[in-house]
Amino acid sequence: MKGGCCQHQHLPRAIQQPLSELTARLKEKSRKITGPRQAILDVLRRHQHPVTNKEIHAALASEGCDLATIYRNMHTLAAMGMVQRFDFGDGIARWELIAEGEDSHHHHLVCTQCSMIVEIEDCLPEGFEKALAARHGFTNVTHKLEFFGLCNRCSRAASTGATMTVP
Amino acid sequence: MKGGCCQHQHLPRAIQQPLSELTARLKEKSRKITGPRQAILDVLRRHQHPVTNKEIHAALASEGCDLATIYRNMHTLAAMGMVQRFDFGDGIARWELIAEGEDSHHHHLVCTQCSMIVEIEDCLPEGFEKALAARHGFTNVTHKLEFFGLCNRCSRAASTGATMTVP
DNA sequence: AGCTGATTTGCAAATGGTTTGCGTTGACTT
């Protein structure tokens, strides 16, 4: 699953957050504001859709940030609640910056052919998790939900018999 | 994420399917009915919850079925629509036998502490995917949905201050 | 500004799940 970052339909929410605000959050949690850290956060700011570690690494090619450093930082940032991890079922972690304060809960609709991604605001009905938790005696219930399908362009290509991968 | 198969609350749907019926499905699609294949299907029959390749391999220790053979067969079976793959976000594939004919669509509620799994019948509201597809010009929209939380036992253990992992 | 201790980084090696190349075996057709 490859995929670029530039089918932008609107500016990413995240980029509205200045880098300084992000580093401030680091300081709050007494985390050091290092070069690699800032570079990673800056890459995340510019992407509205989930980014893989490899993509971050590639984006930082000029600065030459180590992959291990990226992996370690994503863990740290996730533990701090600054980024959220998404899984599209291909075994590759994808990350998105979480906007401070506001409810950033959302899901994605991914084209299985060309990997185009659409952010989805819709979610499960209100109270769904609560009911589920109650029914099965669970607490702290959360969910992972992602949608997959063929985007407009790809489904057209498929139906007109153009070159395509077997499903 | 470890986890046994034996918190059975009811007999797995799948085991109701005799092995002979499963091999018949192989024959239909002109797939060879080999020893390893039957052994794998038999393991799947006995498990109501998703099983990892490693677990299948372990269950077949006596017969000594190669791991690569298991991986290859799961692919084949998935392509044939005989098994379904689930992802719990830990990068490990889990498989469940799909009952012939009947709608076997379901999700899971997984305890993040002890890995206990509950099968969930509830799903998104009727028409949800259709609406989503229409709104974004997609076709063939499907979804992956899994729930995570603390099971009864584990959340009790946590609140009484017993030994626990930091969240 | 310089010092110091703890965090963080880079590099290289190790993990762990999954895939693949290849020669051999064995299931099914004729």
Added chain:
DNA sequence: AAGTCAACGCAAACCATTTGCAAATCAGCT
């Protein structure tokens, strides 16, 4: 019974991710 090709076992390759360790860097303090 013989021939053919899918399927198998084994070993090596892949790829995302993790980890050990010594050197570099950051933050607070003097």
